[in-house]
Every structure is written in C-alpha cells, then in structure tokens.
Amino acid sequence: MAEYKHQEVEKKWQQYWEEQQVYKVKNDTSKPKYYVLDMFPYPSGAGLHVGHPLGYIASDIVSRFKRLKGFNVLHPMGFDSFGLPAEQYAIQTGQHPAITTDTNIKRYKEQLTNLGFSYDWSREVRTSDPSYYKWTQWIFKQLFNSWYNKESDKAEHIDTLIAVFAKEGNANVNAVCDEDTPAFSAKDWESWPEESQQKMLLKYRLTFIAETTVNWCPALGTVLSNDEVKDGFSERGGHPVIKKTMPQWSMRITAYADRLAADLDKVDWPEPIKDMQRNWIGKSFGAEVDFKVLSPNPFPKERGLSEDANPSSKESDFIAAWKTGNPKMAKTLVEYARRNRKNPTDQEDALWQRLRNKQIGSKVRRQHPIDDFIVDFIFLKQQLVVEVDGGYHDSAEQQEFDKARMDLLNHLGYEVMVVKNEDVDEHIESVINKIQTKIDEIDKNSPSQQEKGPGDEVKITVFTTRIDTIYGVSFMVLAPEAEIVKALTTPEQKAEVEAYVEVAKNRSERERMSDVKTVSGVFTGSYVINPFSGKKVPVYIADYVLAGYGTGAVMAVPSGDQRDFDFAKHFDLPIIQIIDQQKITDTEADPTKEGKMVNSGMLDGLSPLDAIQKANEYIVEKGIGTPKVNYRMRDAIFGRQRYWGEPIPVYFENGVPYLLEDDQLPLELPEVDKYLPTEDGEPPLGRADDWKTADGAPYELTTMPGWAGSSWYFFRYMDPQNDQEFASKEALEYWQQVDFYIGGSEHATGHLLYSRFWTKFLYDMGFIKVDEYAKKLVNQGMIQGVSAFSIGLGGISEDGLPNLNIPTIFFSKNPWRKSISDGNLNMIIPILKKYNPEVDFTDVKINFTNVLANNGGVLRHVPIEMVSGNDELDIEKFKEWRKSWAGEYEIEFIMEEDGKYICQRETEKMSKSKYNVVNPDNLVEKYGADTLRMYEMFLGPIEQSKPWNTNGIEGVYKFLRKFWGLFHDKQDNFVVSDDPASKDELKVLHGLLKKLEEDVERLSLNTSVSNFMIAVNELQAMKCNKRAILEPMTIALAPFAPHLAEELWHALGNDSTVCDADFPVFDASHLEEDTIEYPVMVNGKMRAKVQLSADLNPKEIEEQALAHPNVQKWTEGKTPKKVIVVPKKIVNVVV
C-alpha cells in the first residue's frame, strides 16, 4: 500500500499557505461575499481540547466550500481576551493578565494553525487590545449619548431630547426611562443647575448609572449580570451570589425588548435558541389595576399637644387645607408652627436656605403640621419628613415620645429622616446629598406623579395577566421589599412584619430557590378594596412575590393560581371558583381559560378571553388601571468591580458622570500594584495613581463586563485596522452581516442577545445597514470527556479502617462490584497477610460501603491516556504516575480473571482536573490534521452533544490512505492516467458531487464523509486512476482534507493553490439509469425485487411485478385487491 506521510505533507502546505498568503481576504466587491464566523474563544490556559475545533472545522469546511464555489469568503478568528481566569491568575501570581493572555493566545494560534484552518490572521482581533477597545469605548459613548424614543421606536441622540426638554419639559416625551422619572416643565428644566439636568438625563440615557439591585458575588468581589448567575452561583467559579443594592452602570436593553423578541422571526437561528431568548425577554400581556387601601388610623389621639377647646374657623381651614394636621387642634398647631418658623435654629435655617425653592428638584415645606405634631421639614409629594435633631431629645420620656411620633408618621405613610445638628454644621453638602438620594429613591418607587398627601387615597397597583379572574381575588400579596409595606403595617403586626422582611432580605438567592415549596408570609393588618366587587381583602407580604417583576404586588386568585392556592390553604383564606369549568381539588388550583365566568358580577357568562377584554375596557373607563405589557428581562448591569476589562470612558464632576472626548480614547488600563480591591473596598482601578483627568476629575473605577467586547467584534473583522472608525462605511456596506455563525448554545441569553441589542442600536444610529448581525446560526454540540476511574482502598487495617502500613489496593471493575455485593474479603486477605503476616484475618468482615463512605475519594480519576479503548489500564504507567503524584510505591492490584485491570467509565465535562482532556495535538501528530478534521465531522450531526471516543479514527485514516492509493501504485509512484472515464466511474463522481452539495448545504458533514468513503471504495474496486475522476474529487475533498488535497493537486500538475480551483460542476445526466430495481411488497412486506426498464409506464410495471414468482407465491394466486405503483420507487400489492 502506498504510504501517505501526513506529517511532512501537512507542514509543507501550512508553510506554503502562509508564505503565499492564500487566506488573505480582500474587501473585493467583484465577487459575491460570504461571511463565515466562529464564536471567538476565550484563550484559557488549558489550550484547545478536541471539543473546541468541532465548530471551527465545520465552519472551515463551509468557508473553503464557498470559496471553491466562487464566493469571496471572510473567515476570521480572534480572541475574547478580557476575562476572569487571567485576572484570578494575576491575583495569585502577580503576573500581569496581559502577559498570561498573550502566552495563551500564542498557544491557541499554534494549535489552530496545526489544524489547517483557513483563517485570515491579518484580521485577528483581541478585545483586550487598546486599538480594539478604543471602539468598544466609543460605542459605549454612543449609547450614553442616546435615548430611546418610543414614538419613532428607535434610539436617538440625546441632544434631541435636551431640545424637547428646553422647549416643553417632559410631558410629551414618550421614552424608555427610569420608573421614578418625575414630570417637569421647560421652566423647571431651565432653572435647574447643570448637575440636576445631568441627573435627569441619566434617567433616559441608554447607558446610565443608577441605584440598582444587583447580583453581588463576594468571592469574586464583583457584580454579575443575570446571565452570569446560574442557580444562585456564579457561572465562572461557582461562588455564591447575593442580592445587593448599589449604584451601578447599566444598559437599557429593556428598551429593545420588543424588537429583540419580534425580530427573532427574521433570522435563521435554531428554534431552541430563539425560544430561550423569547423566554428570557418574557413578554406578557396583562393589566395594572389599582386597589384602594382601607386603613383606619389605629393611633389613639392622646399624645403630643392637647386638643383646642375652640378652634377658630380660620385656623381650622388653614389646617384643613394641608389635609395633614388634626383640625381639632388647628389653633395650637398653627401657633406652634408660626412660632417655630420665626425662631429657627441655626441648623434649621441653614437647611431651609439650601432646600427652599425646589433647589433639589422638589418642593419642601417647613414647620408643617401633621396630625398632632409639627415636623421640621416635609416633602409632601414624597411624604418625606426631615427632622433636625436639636440635641434635647435625650430624656427617656422624650425618647418615648419621639418613638410614638415616629410610629405615627410611619403609619400615616411618611418616611422620617433625622438629621443631626453637627452634621448640618459640619458637612451640609452630604446632608443635602442624602436628602436628594432619598427623594430620588422615593420618586423611583412611586410612579404616581400627582402630589398626594395622606388625605388622598392610598392605593396599591397590581399587575395581572388574568384580569378576568379579579372577582376571585381573596387577598393581596406584596413583595417584602415593597416600599409601601411600612406604611401599611399596623402596630399589632409590626413586629411580625419587620421580622419577616428582615429574614427575606438576608436570605441568599440560593436559599430562596431551594425553598420554593415552603409557604410563608405575614399579614400586614391592612385591607384593600377590590375595585370590581367592592369586597375588602386582606394584604399580606410573602417572598413568593418578587419586587422586581410587575409592580411587586399580586392580586391573589387561589382558585386559578397554584401559588395563591397554596397560600390560601396555609392561611385559611377563601378560595372562590370563578370559571364554571374550573376543577379545583383539595390540593390543586385550575388555571384554565376554558368555560364561562361565574361568581364574577359584571363578567358573569363571558368566556375568560372576552372577560379580559371587558375588564380592560372597564378599568380604563373608570381610571383605575390600564392594560400593560410586561417584560421579565431587566436592564443589563454593565460595570464590573474588576481589573481585566475595558475601562469605562467616564469621569466624574460633582458626582455626575461625563464622557471623555473621542480624542482621549482609548482610555487605557492603568498599571496597579495588585489586582485586588482597595482597602476601602473600591475596585482594583482605585489603586492606580493618577486615574483621573488632567483637571483632576476622577475616572470611573469599574470596568466593562466580558460581553462588551464580544457584542460587536463581528463588525470589526470587516475592517480591523481602521483607526478612524470601528469599520469603514465601504467595508460595512460590502460585508453587511454574518452569513453563517457557529458556536455553542450556552451563549443564548448572554452574548447572542447582547450582540443583537448593540447591532440594533448601531442600526438605529445609522452606523450600520443591518439590524441583525447573523443571518444563520448553528449551535455545535458539546464534546464531553469520558473519564476513567480506578478504585483504590487507601490501606485497610483489620478493623476496616485506613491503615497506612498497608499499601493502597486498587480493584478492577468486576472484583470491586463483587466485593461490594457480598462483602467478601477473600481477595484482599492474601494481600493483607503479605504485609501483616502475624495477623489472622479469618474472621474479619469489612463493610465496603462504609469503607467507601469513611475513606472518601477512593474513586479516583485516572489520566485517560493510560487507559485503552477497552477500558484496560496500563499498569506500569499508572504505577509510575501514582508514584510521582502521590509518592506511593507500594501498590497492589486486584485484577479481572484474565489478569487485566479494567477501569470504570463515566461521561463528564472535559477538564484538566478530571484527567479526561483529549488533546488534539497528539491526534494530529499520529493521524494528521486532515484525519482529525474528517473524524470529528464523521462523529455525528454537528449540533449533537456526545462523549469523545477516539476509537473510530482509524476508519477515517484508512479512507485518506485509500484515496492517496488511487493516485499511487504499490511502490508509491504517482500514476494517474489521462484516459477518458467510464460511465460507471462518472456515475460515482457525480453521485458524490450531488450528495456533497446537498449535505454541505444542510451541514450534514458526517454523511459527507460517508459519501466520500463510499465513492473511494467504489473507485478502488474499479481500480480507477483516471485524472478525469480524481482531479474533480481532489477539489471536492479540499474543504475537508485541505493538506492532502493540496498535495495531490500539485502532484496532478497544478501550480496555484487548490483553494482557488473551481468546484466541479454536477451533471445529472451521468446518474440516469436504464433500469431500475423495484422492490415489490405484498401486504406491506418486501417479497421480491424486479429489474425493470426505466421507461415503463405504471401499467407495465404492475404486470411485470405481479409476474415475479415470489409475488405469485405470496399472493397465493389470488387476484390482488389493489396494486400501488410509485414510479421509480416501489410496488405494493394488496391481497
């Protein structure tokens, strides 16, 4: 057999490709373009394992195939080189992450090159390269400078918003913005100082900084976005994650929720990915409905000042006007208020001067009566009281009085802030700031824009998707975190509620999740009125209601919702059937939408769907609610308290963020002494000296998350060296978007969603022409590792406990099983005796299960390279390894009957620590890159996950050698004939071409490989060595086995690379058959085969088929009831 020397051949052509720059891509407009993209890897220290190239091989085949078909193919590669592992490594070793990253990239490139990929390395991008992240920062700037206009349904420059504000305030602005955005007029806008204006704009910008509840990972010292948290643990590293409120950079991805969901219809992506994204966005249609709060004032009027004997009407009116004071005490209150105003303390006066006239954007009153009291300052709209603590509140009596007063105020719905005199004297700025923050926070949490005093009705708004079931409401549940809870809680319930809220706050995500089954909650003591039925229903708090979804309040309908049902059962609340077809059991609610409404007042008799419509009309008409679309998706947290990421191009002045100018970009990562947080808990960038502008304004300390750089890299490849734009107009115009994208499905709700978001944004702003970046997406499956285990007992003494005087005994698979099942010691006693000749082991019993449990870790991973395909362990290598690794030198084995040691196997993720990583380098060396490429494709459908198994690789290797053999004689001389090809040979070639085109088109690359094998087997049988057949086949094989094809291509006398050949044209005429073999079925079972001429008509086919002896036999001579003839396919005879 001819010999194909893959090592020589592959090196030779890899060198040639590099020298000739065969894979360099021009932005050439004469050819049609085709853009093939792999998800770029994070260059980890472990290098590539055989699972990584699966997708790369597939995309390389597609790229090369398209190139042969005459396309100008862009097939780039780069590195997502910012990320946690390099930083963790840096923390441990002090090694700069850039150095680690660089080393790893070198290794990756080498491995990729060895596999013969056709990447244009001149277009390589690295997200951690300043010339790249300059443009990531630039895009950040664009987002900061934009707002989302719901009217035009796209992002617009912030200047257009400022213009509107200056002209007419925000009354007519329909934008995606913070929930707490207050209404203001043009006059307000103009009167505000710069900082206030900037703060207002932050509520609209697409990237913004705001007080947010975040996923905080203490172990990593950073926040994480929702997609980086899995089951309450960080995706990277698996550390616990808790909820925490802190100011954070965020991206307003929710602005695009609707378009991100809708445009999934435009792309050819796997349905599971689309479903995951839809699910993540979580659009639901429903309604918000207001429930009025019924809350009798439970406080007896016995404290504070005494009631007036005779209030004058003037004073009463004055008090009544504010709706806050007790009218019966009008005279006294007014008197006190006046007196206090005339004689303010220095501190009160100082504060008043800073707060009056809406200086902090909200109106304030001083010395204001509330019930029986006078408070120092009050923001009526926010119901925030500010008390200046004068220092005379020290006596026990006074303290009790203060507490009662605080309770009353709280109960009436006021929040009280106490300010110390010293604070006002010493740092009034920070006091003002605190008040401002509080006001902003309250504004955010109460969407209502009207001024409302406690005299106004207090209401709770709920979100529901089943407003039809509103007559079935028997209680209401609030999230424990809801602001209004404090105000609703009656004194009797106060202790219980506070305890519950406290517990809820401190529970980690993980605890909360693992405890889904337990029903818990507390009654607040308050009631609300069902706006439809007028019924009074109790208000509870419970942690099954999430503060972050909808309004954080739920109208509970136990008959239709299982959680409400469980809650009702637990607290013995009524369960009201509201649909006639509802089947409610002792343990289950029925959420059906089938049937007619019952017990539902005005909705009775309607179907639930009609009832929803009618109820929606009703709430709008009555002004008690509005239909509403809700999304599950939240804005994406964008800052990370880490070092190894893109710096955010922002500096601060007076606490307000400002962007750096374009010519200041890139803002490069500073050097730091350590990659840890500072002593005050600030991010690592806080360690950098001079991390501020030339004017001394401090830069932002957090960096961008991993997904920032990967959200737009596919555009950079189009024009990677451009330092004027992220990519030129021409390049963007020519390459448009990715035609074929391949990568893992694990990025479904991360990278794949964020990229779509940024693409849509760049589209809105006119920078690009497409609003989806990848036309077609394919998910390659994961290749798992198959781990091998040895089972060792680490020295067992006579009582079954570990004894270090005795060597570790390793059990082969079957003896171990047997030992466990019968507790049989026979096998180890000889060994034990060998080391302890004086001990008599006859009566010793060992419970193997106990030994396993007590002597944990006896099941040990064995490096898979020491284990053969039939699970047999190489004892010598193993001993050596154990010795170097564990320092053991006494090892005993208990073997199978045939003297072999057989390992246990298990499929797991490939990882270094499991010793199950299969390195492609070894396989490339042994079999060649072409073999590995084709074998990986041959394993099965590309999108399927499967455990790696090297066993079949010989088959593919054999195939390549057979193909080589067609060109060579026994002495390995190149012998190709120029004789014309025979009909049969042409049939083989064109049969292959046809299948190849179909298979590559639908990415069925495993069957492509099969088809090559079939063709080569047939040609070998024909002893075909004709150029007319072999040359086209060489071209067709080039995408799969580029090295071998290149070698043969040149041997055939061609000078240029096979990559520039034309793909052979398929000619159907070679496949036409004169005769067709018809399978003949009798009653659906195959009974005979008939060779028939291809041009017979159905009638003739039927006659011929029936005449066949086997058919005669099976029909037993009866006349067939029916004969089905499918021309060119099959005949079926029914008897």
Added chain:
RNA sequence: GCGGAUGUGGCGAAAUUGGUAGACGCACUAGACUUAGGAUCUAGCGCCGCGAGGCAUGGGGGUUCGAGUCCCUCCAUCCGCACCA
C-alpha cells in the same frame, strides 16, 4: 412546574418530501497474503430460528396500500427557565 430536544444493532450513526430500516465507520468472527502484523485484501455481522420464516426504530394506541418518519398517549434521558402574577 413551564419550554425545548433526544430515544434506531455491541458502539458512533444513516434513512432530506411517508416507499427495501441499519448506508458509512468502529468493534467482533472466519479466511487470504505474510518471517511477523496494531499493514493490506476477501467474506460474514440487528435479534430468534437448522430452515422456511418470524420479530425488530423507548412502551401502548391510531391514520395509511405502506410509518423510524404523521397524530394521540405514556415512559426515560438531556438542556434551558424557574415562585414572572
């Protein structure tokens, strides 16, 4: 709980629109050539049965002349989301 995917020989898998189930490869068996074989070639290889033949695509049911493929139902495994009102 919700959503999705998958289930075919000893193993990886084919069967694109309903038309000969198991292509191709691995492993295995026998043989040939060989000093040798972890090279190469030939033949065999779903299960039961000596055979004729029967049974077989997770289980059960249905539609059809004909079902791995379509419909219903149940089971198992994997993935994603998970108190989303």
